[in-house]
Amino acid sequence: MEKVVEVEGSDEGKFEVTDLEKSNFVLSSPKHVADPVVYKLVRVDGNGRLVPATDDELMEVEGLLENEKREAHIVADTGQALGWTSNEVSSSGMPQLESSEGLSLSENTEADTEKLSTQLEETVPSSAQCLSDDHVTQPGTVGEYLKPLDGPIQGGSSTYAGYINSKPDFSKLKGEICLDNLSIKELHEVFKATFGRDTTVKDKLWLKRRITMGLTNSCDVSTTTFVIKDNKLVKKDNEDSSNNVNLATVKEDPAVAVEYNVDLLNSFSSQIDEHQTISAVRSENNVVENNLANEDLAADQRAAKRVRKPTKRYIEELSEAESKEYSGRLIASPKNIGVRPLPSICHAKPARNLPLEGRTVITRLDSLGGFGIQVPCVYRVRRSRPRKNVTALLKFHPSDMGMTATFIQRGLDVHGSQMGNESMTKVLEVKSIPKQTPQQFVAESNNEKSSTDLGQNMELNYVDTSGDTSDDNVVTVPTAKGGIRRKHHRAWTLSEVMKLVEGVSKYGAGRWSEIKRLAFASYSYRTSVDLKDKWRNLLKASFAQTPTDKGANSRKHPSMPIPAPILLRVRELAEMQAQGPSPNLSASKLLACGGGGSVNETRPGYL
DNA sequence: TTTAGGG
């Protein structure tokens, strides 16, 4: 039953392959065992390469899941929508998986189940084309990892972590953060600062672990003492460097077993959450599944439900006739789950919606590599930075707006190649597709040059995630011209800041686009400008304070200040860069851009 | 388009 989210290995093939999937297959009985299906969170890069899902994406997914769980019961299918099966997987193990999955999912009637399973199949055939050669070379294994939420429950499920190596750069941060002495409340604050969202988990251990993972980018947090130093977890009881995760350690804590490559380090925590969430969701959905993989998780979920935010906001936003962005969310959030858009490589076509337990699920027909697959699609619209002329469009096409709103309400899925300036038009075009389900799809051009050329493909991003996470406050600000524009605020999480710092250290301050693209590949909502601004602020902050005290950090509670260590780092970098602009810019640049091959840059040794 | 700055 467990849902597995797979993270695609980097091009460099730095991930370790696991047989986990297999073992799971064999070990677990079809019934109880989860569907062996492995999902990967990946997205397709511009050149058609599969790249690991970014933190952002993961987080989004996570958000969705959480959201979902709050939303009473949602069909089990949701979970699946989250990931994409790797090509390899699909080609080989898929068939079997399908059935089992369908069954497992179901609370539904057989018929529905079948449909579901059908929908669920998220095969992404045509491996060769999609996958980089590296991946292709390891057909059988594929860098999939299973993350059995309830490892303990199912003996079969084994955890495996193929954590290759840590990022050197992170070790630069100085100072340590001790979680041990914090109260739950404090831990919650830290948690929020770190992940940008609240948590309802009361379990200190869990919190500490999660935070540690987030800050440490490591899954090696099986320790009971949480002191983070130099971005590494310091085990007081076990003074080992813990620089790398060792499998043994990981196994101790099944919940933490993950395989990921360097690029995904930061995604790790998110993934965990995701998995957990998924499991929880599933448990709710499947009465049969009594295995609460993680009590904490379950608790979290329940709590989450209680915390669910009122709809008011959505309504307001809708009324504002805001771009579909919001409308999408508005509609989608309640009963649907967001689904990660298919890799642009694949053609996504709106297919049909199937009634499930009274609900309709929109399915998308994905034709990949000649296969036609229906996948449940529920998209949440990403709340992206408003494309400059969203408002303009509105102005120009007031009527359109109305229409759009209509579709949205009617649950049309928008099918377009891209949400650009003409997005409006496209949306309109799509409206022709009648859908009963309240769904909205918005195609958003991906940050990277990706999807664009795939005319028919749409990049669907659901987003926001955040309803739960850092509340993306969207505040309307009166414009000088009299217009009203939205100002959304997304609090910078600690991990984001850390990434930023890391990025600056790697590529140098000023090369924001680079940083955004590489080190910051995730967080799609952070633009290079944002990075720049944030850095500016960090500099200000780092110089403004801290000169004196270095050990002691934060001053005030409000908005959990940036940990001193980070500020220190920032200052260092600032000074460092002020003096000698990075030695081999060209080198790094070449590495970064040139190959197009590796996402994981192998940095020069400096820094 | 991306950066740097100002607001």
Added chain:
DNA sequence: CCCTAAA
């Protein structure tokens, strides 16, 4: 954060 001038 947003906006804009420059490059």
